[in-house]
Amino acid sequence: MxxxxxxxxxxxxxxxxxxxxxxxxxxxxxxxxxxxxxxxxxxxxxxxxxxxxxxxxxxxxxxxxxxxxxxxxxxxxxxxxxxxxxxxxxxxxxxxxxxxxxxxxxxxxxxxxxxxxxxxxxxxxxxxxxxxxxxxxxxxxxxxxxxxxxxxxxxxxxxxxxxxxxxxxxxxxxxxxxxxxxxxxxxxxxxxxxxxxxxxxxxxxxxxxxxxxxxxxxxxxxFKGIAYFELTVKTLLTDAHSMVGPVVNSPVWRLIWALNSMRGADDRIVIDGFYENVRPPTEEDERLLTDLVDIWGPRAFKEMYGITEFREGLDGLDLVREAIFAPGLNIDGFLSGYTGPGPKAIVPASAMCKIDIRLVPDMTVQEILDKVRAHLDRHGYGDIELRFVTGYDPAxxxxxxxxxxxxxxxxxxxxxxxxxxxxxxxxxxxxxxxxxxxxxxxxxxxxxxxxxxxxxxxxxxxxxxxxxxxxxxxxxxxxxxx
Amino acid sequence: MxxxxxxxxxxxxxxxxxxxxxxxxxxxxxxxxxxxxxxxxxxxxxxxxxxxxxxxxxxxxxxxxxxxxxxxxxxxxxxxxxxxxxxxxxxxxxxxxxxxxxxxxxxxxxxxxxxxxxxxxxxxxxxxxxxxxxxxxxxxxxxxxxxxxxxxxxxxxxxxxxxxxxxxxxxxxxxxxxxxxxxxxxxxxxxxxxxxxxxxxxxxxxxxxxxxxxxxxxxxxxFKGIAYFELTVKTLLTDAHSMVGPVVNSPVWRLIWALNSMRGADDRIVIDGFYENVRPPTEEDERLLTDLVDIWGPRAFKEMYGITEFREGLDGLDLVREAIFAPGLNIDGFLSGYTGPGPKAIVPASAMCKIDIRLVPDMTVQEILDKVRAHLDRHGYGDIELRFVTGYDPAxxxxxxxxxxxxxxxxxxxxxxxxxxxxxxxxxxxxxxxxxxxxxxxxxxxxxxxxxxxxxxxxxxxxxxxxxxxxxxxxxxxxxxx
Missing domain, CATH: 3.40.630.10 (Zn peptidases)
Structure with missing residues (x-):
């Protein structure tokens, strides 16, 4: 036809x-x-x-x-x-x-x-x-x-x-x-x-x-792939009165430091080798991206997701390229200790977070999990448990x-x-x-x-x-x- | 008598x-x-x-x-x-x-x-x-x-x-x-x-x-004093599908980076001026501390709080001195996004944590809150809301x-x-x-x-x-x- x-x-x-x-x-x-x-x-x-x-x-x-x-x-x-x-x-x-x-x-x-x-x-x-x-x-x-x-x-x-x-x-x-x-x-x-x-x-x-x-x-x-996993740290047998704060290892601080070691305040993902298998967009991809600014650009994101601000002022074609061709290290959830109303003064016994890494070609789930594990071990966080939840490779x-x-x-x-x-x-x-x-x-x-x-x-x-x-x-x- | x-x-x-x-x-x-x-x-x-x-x-x-x-x-x-x-x-x-x-x-x-x-x-x-x-x-x-x-x-x-x-x-x-x-x-x-x-x-x-x-x-x-407060970050109007992770500001990452800027992986509290009003133990205090190793030392902590490991291998008199004379920056709770079972792939709209700072003489609640606020502002976290919950000065x-x-x-x-x-x-x-x-x-x-x-x-x-x-x-x- x-x-x-x-x-x-x-x-x-x-x-x-x-x-x-x-x-x-x-x-x-x-x-x-x-x-x-x-x-x-x-x-x-x-x-x-x-x-x-x-x-x-x-x-x-x-x-x-x-x-x-x-x-x-x-x-x-x-x-x-x-x-x-x-x-x-x-x-x-x-x-x-x-x-x-x-x-x-x-x-x-x-x-x-x-x-x-x-x-x-x-x-x-x-x-x-x-x-x-x-x-x-x-x-x-x-x-x-x-x-x-x-x-x-x-x-x-x-x-x-x-x-x-x-x-x-x-x-x-x-x-x-x-x-x-x-x-x-x-x-x-x-x-x-x-x-x-x-x-x-x-x-x-x-x-x-x-x-x-x-x-x-x-x-x-x-589709991007995804590697979804949980990190869990436990340093105490039970929640402790926070008076012991100055002398014990806090699981929530350890988790914060571990995460910060993977992606610091400059917003860069610094897990060793994280980007090494990322296939950059071809010239043809770049042409497609240019046509997508209306669909995947700032206005669409703002309307569909209620998003008002983009990371580091991303805009136009740069925003579209990043949305489509960049892998992400996203924290889906973080829980530790007391989170109800008012004060409760404890050192939590444990802390956990859920993370998804969106994979672009040619990253793979197994490769990325191995790199995260190696990163944690190398930075002194061997005690942090990494539990794989679900994942696909990109296609x-x-x-x-x-x-x-x-x-x-x-x-x-x-x-x-x-x-x-x-x-x-x-x-x-x-x-x-x-x-x-x-x-x-x-x-x-x-x-x-x-x-x-x-x-x-x-x-x-x-x-x-x-x-x-x-x-x-x-x-x-x-x-x-x- | x-x-x-x-x-x-x-x-x-x-x-x-x-x-x-x-x-x-x-x-x-x-x-x-x-x-x-x-x-x-x-x-x-x-x-x-x-x-x-x-x-x-x-x-x-x-x-x-x-x-x-x-x-x-x-x-x-x-x-x-x-x-x-x-x-x-x-x-x-x-x-x-x-x-x-x-x-x-x-x-x-x-x-x-x-x-x-x-x-x-x-x-x-x-x-x-x-x-x-x-x-x-x-x-x-x-x-x-x-x-x-x-x-x-x-x-x-x-x-x-x-x-x-x-x-x-x-x-x-x-x-x-x-x-x-x-x-x-x-x-x-x-x-x-x-x-x-x-x-x-x-x-x-x-x-x-x-x-x-x-x-x-x-x-x-x-008694030590306490300054108990909450930090809250909101960067999105609602939770977003985590596909937007690579292009938006994540509130949970911002909170992690802000906290890391206050106390980094070397475990030191680096809020400007945090220690400037801390009155060090006198010679008389040191004599009292020596007698307290049985009460405030490792064995007691282990039995009463189920604590097995101390920060940086603290032990004996050092442990007692730190427990009694050191102020702490403790995270009592941290909550963001999805924390139930299984995967849910979102960029959370907001993140919050509860913090208590235990104050030693001559720190005060107001002084410390001001210092935390100034620290956040100076490090680019002016958008993080600091809400005071409760506090006393030490005595x-x-x-x-x-x-x-x-x-x-x-x-x-x-x-x-x-x-x-x-x-x-x-x-x-x-x-x-x-x-x-x-x-x-x-x-x-x-x-x-x-x-x-x-x-x-x-x-x-x-x-x-x-x-x-x-x-x-x-x-x-x-x-x-x-």
Whole structure:
């Protein structure tokens, strides 16, 4: 479906300009018919999406997981897929199935997730998290945008294509994760078991609406990795009266000094070798970055995160480059001693902090954990316990890949000019697919705006859901095309 | 009651050795009779002490405060004192009263407190905190040792003296605080109102059993002061997804760097001028310290606080000197971000810590707060909020004071050789009495062992309570003596 007016060769075969024009017209007519089908049936799609969002599926609490997995498989079977649940030892099942095209030898692996985050603090929701009420043009629900809503949009896109054409434009392999919010802990087990089948896919697609509140669409070609761990120091058997402060080793001071030794007041991370595997942005990356200033620049951050000040006055392109290509040493939480109201004078027995290091290519989780451990030992903090919590390596796909170009063209077809994000600063388990044995290119895209992921009042705009369905339709046709 | 065998002059009057011997014998006979009275009536005293401990009086929760104040006043009236409640605007009442001696022109101000700490965590008590059960020779109760138990011991001591002699050996002014556990916030109001009356006292006494678990008795001549405050940093409007970590100012990192700038990994406090008003120990102090190695040395700390390691290998006399004469910069608590189980990847919006600085003579609360503020400002942390919570200045009395020597002799009379502690490393509001307008010498002493102040299962040994009564008897006679 590329605009081929200047070309006279399709799949190696000479064709007349006239034939091309007619073929293009026909294809565009089909797309238009499918978009119209989406519009005509959107009320039903919306109602079905609400029903799906009403089924709780909190993986960390094992709440509604089995029910939601079965509901998801049933929906795939309704499309004609041979879908079912694949149990994972010690984990939640993967919903897995195939839907073959009669007219294509191209195969897309469709990644999705049916699990969601917990809902606390419940009291902060304006509308109950599993009622999926529509308020002011937004579907309010846990999972609305992250990512049961977009998964439903993809399923409805496939259904609409089938209703109009009687087929699907490419072969689809569905892999719907039930543990994404737990770090997809058991997914490697699945990939090992199904390597041969998964290898049949040419690329992996994650239908993830990335439109900002300002209506900037994005196509993303990568994720940062993450190494999440806890540091714990214990120097006393119990909290002690603070009168002993002058003579004992305080765990909270030790933790402060240890952290300061890793990143001092000049804001530089000084863990030995921290940056040695960081792959700098290429010239092509720099060109992409320039286009992203509206999306990843100061205004967007301010609006989406309530951030008023940036580190060291970062601005414009520098801010975007740092957000996307810099690894971070972030403290997620710190707890020691008495933190209630009023005075309580103690030397705490212990102190702990939670840290995430966002990894950029070619950093790895294991390499960074080893470096942090070595740093602590070398600086006299051998007593500080480092406990690994969760992690992925980073993953990215070249913008030259067919799937990447298809994703960009799909959005253009819907009059959306996307920014191409080389690496989303967040994290998802795409590395499990991009690295051996699968070595698969992948992309995340999709129209529509939603927000408040992991937070109260998570939402997906109703019109965003409609656009999201259409963008999946366009993606499948663009991917089918040579 | 000093041992006068080698002296021939009492209150400037020549007396025969024979007369002295007879006077001493008589006095000792009286003391023995009082001690016997204590022993004979101890079951009643113990029961009355339990009754008093069963009356809750948690000042921070205003639980039972009025009832306990009235109960305390009633007990003083039973001794013949003109006791009543003095209301303090915005605070809990002081129980105040006089009990005059027919034979003495010496006056002792008796400080005590009827309020106690909260009981949480309630589930950690082996016996309910306001049942005052006796378990394995210990009275288990909130307030048992801190300090309703010792206050009852003092009252029973006075009662026993009266029962045997029909008088008290010195004039007594009772000042029983209802807000010690709140930092005696409104006590200055009382002192201002009653300055003229309080000035009639020659010294102030706080009956505070200081016997360690090893049976080492102590007389204490001072308290450290305390400046307790909170530091708070807020750099974001709300917690942000940690993907923004590389580009925003993290409040928890800022707090770590600010704290590190005050006390670095070499363990030295480097706030400008921090030590400039610290009065070093005198030669006399050093002599006292040498005698305290058993009480304030490593073994005692290890047993009482479960402390296994000291800062920089401190030991012996150095440990004691540091514990008693060094100010400390202690972090009581630190809280930022997510501290529950598992991963949550955020840049926290804010971070806070609680700090106490233990002040030694001649440091003051105001001076230290000003220095911390100036330090933060000078190091670029003007945005860090410093909120004062509570504080006292330090206070100490010379070991040459009559009350100090009387306290030592009183314990010796009970075959206890006390360590003399120049400054207790903890804090109490004695500075309100030792500084203008009262300028009063003061001392804390008393026999008996109890422990777990502010903690579950606070206790006072039953035999400690008995010894505590006798030590108050002896103190009053020694103070009465020239």
């Amino acid at each position: 590329r605009l081929l007016a200047d070309r006279a060769c399709v799949r190696g075969q000479e064709v007349s300009t006239d034939l091309i024009k007619r073929a293009l017209k026909m294809a565009e007519d089909i797309l238009q018919q499918i978009f119209e089908y989406v519009d005509q049936h959107f009320d039903d799609h919306l109602a079905a999406t609400q029903r799906y969002l009403r089924q709780p599926s909190i993986s960390t609490e094992n709440l509604g997981i089995q029910e939601c997995a079965e509901m998801t498989a049933e929906m795939l079977r309704d499309l004609g897929a041979d879908a079912g649940l694949v149990p994972l030892k010690g984990g939640h099942p993967v919903v897995y199935g195939h839907l073959m095209s009669r007219n294509s030898d191209r195969t897309l692996l469709v990644y999705g997730m049916y699990d969601v985050q917990p809902v606390d603090p419940l009291a902060a929701w304006d509308s109950p998290p599993f009622e999926a009420r529509i308020v002011d043009g937004r579907i309010i629900a846990r999972g609305a945008i992250n990512t049961k809503g977009p998964l439903m949009a993809f399923i409805h896109a496939v259904h609409s294509i089938q209703a109009v054409t009687g087929d699907v434009p490419v072969n689809l392999i569905f892999l719907i994760d039930g543990e994404e919010e737990l770090g997809s802990r058991h997914l490697p087990q699945f990939i090992e078991q199904y390597t041969d089948e998964l290898k049949k896919a040419d690329a992996m697609y994650y239908h993830l609406p990335l439109e900002t509140v300002k209506g900037h669409p994005q196509v993303s070609l990568g 990215r796909t070249s913008p030259k890949e067919h799937i990447a170009q298809a994703a960009v063209r799909a959005l253009r077809r819907l009059d959306a000019e996307p920014g191409v994000v080389p690496i989303l600063p967040g994290t998802a388990p795409q590395v499990l697919f991009s690295e051996p044995p699968l070595n698969m290119p992948f992309v995340m895209s999709g129209l529509g705006h939603g927000w408040l992921l992991h937070a109260p009042n998570e939402y997906f705009e109703v019109e965003g859901l409609r656009a999201c369905e259409k963008s999946a339709v366009a993606l499948l046709y663009e991917f089918a095309d040579a | 000093r041992l006068l065998a080698d002296r021939a002059c009492v209150r400037g009057q020549e007396v025969s050795t024979d007369l002295i011997k007879r006077a001493l014998k008589m006095a000792e006979d009286i003391l023995q009779q009082i001690f016997e009275y204590v022993d004979q009536h101890f079951d009643d005293h113990l029961a009355a002490t339990q009754r008093y401990l069963r009356q809750p009086s948690i000042s921070t929760e205003n639980l039972g405060i009025q009832e306990c104040a009235e109960m305390t006043a009633e007990m003083l009236r039973d001794l013949g004192a003109d006791a009543g409640l003095v209301p303090l605007k915005g605070g809990h009442p002081v129980v105040y009263g006089h009990l005059m001696s027919r034979n003495s022109d010496r006056t002792l101000l008796v400080y005590g407190m009827y309020d106690v700490q909260p009981v949480d965590p309630l589930a950690a008590w082996d016996s309910p905190p306001f049942e005052a059960r006796i378990v394995d020779g210990r009275i288990i109760a909130r307030g048992a040792i801190n300090t309703k138990g010792p206050l009852m011991a003092f009252i029973h001591a006075v009662h026993s003296i009266q029962a045997v002699t029909g008088d008290v050996p010195v004039n007594l002014i009772f000042l029983i605080d209802g807000e010690e556990e709140l930092g005696s916030r409104h006590l200055p109001q009382f002192i201002e109102q009653y300055t003229d009356e309080l000035k009639k006292a020659d010294a102030m006494y706080y009956h505070l059993p200081l016997e360690t678990v090893k049976g080492h008795p102590q007389v204490s001549l001072g 100490r009395t010379s070991p040459k004071e009559h009350i100090a020597q009387a306290a030592v002799r009183a314990l010796r009379r009970l075959d206890a050789e006390p360590g003399v502690v120049p400054i207790l490393p903890g804090t109490a509001p004695q500075v309100l009495f030792s500084e203008p307008p009262l300028n009063m010498p003061f001392v804390m002493s008393g026999l008996g062992h109890g422990w777990l102040l502010h903690a579950p299962n606070e206790y006072f040994e039953v035999e400690g309570l008995r010894a505590c009564e006798k030590s108050a008897v002896a103190l009053l006679y020694e103070f009465a003596d020239a």
